[in-house]
Amino acid sequence: MPTRRIHLSCTVNTRDLGGYRAKDGRTTAFGKIIRSDAPEAFTQEDLALLKDLGITTALDFRSKPETERMPSAFEQSADFAYFHCPFAFGNRNPASKAEVPLLYAEMLADFPAVKRILGIIAQQKGSVFIHCYVGKDRTGVVAALLLLIAGVSVSDILADYQVSYTYLRQRIRKLLQEHPELPDFTGRSDMAYMEKTLNHFFKTYGTIDNYLQKVGLQHETITTLKNKLF
Template sequence: MSIIDTGLVLSAPVNLRDLGGIMIDGGVLREGLAIRTDDLAYVTSEVADELVAGGLSAIIDLRSPLEVSVTGRGPLGAHPVGYHHLPLIADVGASMGDKAPELSHEAMGRMYRRMVEGAAPQLVIALNVIAHTPGTAAFHCAAGRDRTGVLAAMLLLALGATDDDIVTDYARTGDNMVAVMARTAPVMGAMWRALGFDAAALENGSSLLEGSMDVSMRSLLDTLRAEHGDPLTPLRAAGLSNATIARLRERALAA
């Protein structure tokens, strides 16, 4: 499969937001530290230029190798921006087994927990990238909801944000899901079909998650606290250091 097979048209992200403005330990998270977004691999050249002019200096790509092979890096690949491919799900097909994924908020929460525990090393690397990138770091998956939401949650936990504020940020994506599904359909539909799944059924199922999105993230945070006390325990076990957390907080509050 190639980008030509998908009928993909370059477009602006529809689920992009700076995490600035969220309350964290010591104050308010400044703008320009981290951006969460839907897929940056097929933004227009104009959007790529605007992001770089606005301070973008590192991209953290959380997609699987298969997804990356479909789109490549797109116009941003022509810019001198650091690129870090850190898949939170290495094999999309294997993660689903022989059937489409269960699409409920509770099931999504369980999947998020598996990401945190199974991809803790990648999440630690991502936090280190954000901590030491001189400009803005942008992280994305395909829709900017699930894998992106997990990394956003881990970053905000490290910065001392409350669970309520983490859930509120995550739930904002619900307002964008119709536009996200329309934007990602050419790539995701082609990939689902290549894996033998019913793309239309998956798209229809995803639309069910537009409301009450807080349940999925709340489930993740509650489970991590119940099992570990400190929800960052899986990441600490994978190498997240107090020095990295301190550096993140220093950068997050810098004027």
């Protein structure tokens, strides 16, 4: 039986976007889109698992300085196609809780980056692995978009988002102990962040279809992308 959480030796927040009910009654397929924190190095067991999942492509949403400090394991492997797809906006750390949804809104408004990301995902015949650093913010925004495209309910999108902190909490707690100057909300994926983001999304763009038109995706690409999720 497919499972949502995927256990790799080098990540803690790797999850499948399969198993979510859509408005048309279909369920998103397992093994199509995997979301994650950044993998630094793969074991042979990791590689075997990724191949079993059918993953052929990885998209990395981190900034150039981040990838230079810690290259993605996918970039180092000849077994996968690797795309560096940074956002132009929203890469900074939020100064307050209230700023988190604002950063997400900036990412959503980065139409060139979103167009490239969704276009690459649509073009891939195999399964796609998407990641940033901890797999919560930039990856969370892209995952939310993909689930909106599939017609998944807001409640399920919020549930998918907020579980990140559960898997990241030990790493975050250690980070806060080592750096007490960091704000206490560091690393959290509170439901309210994504709920406010989606409220802003619908107020600004109306529907996911209107948004995709503003992004500039062709109808054929949108159809391909929707079909890829099932």
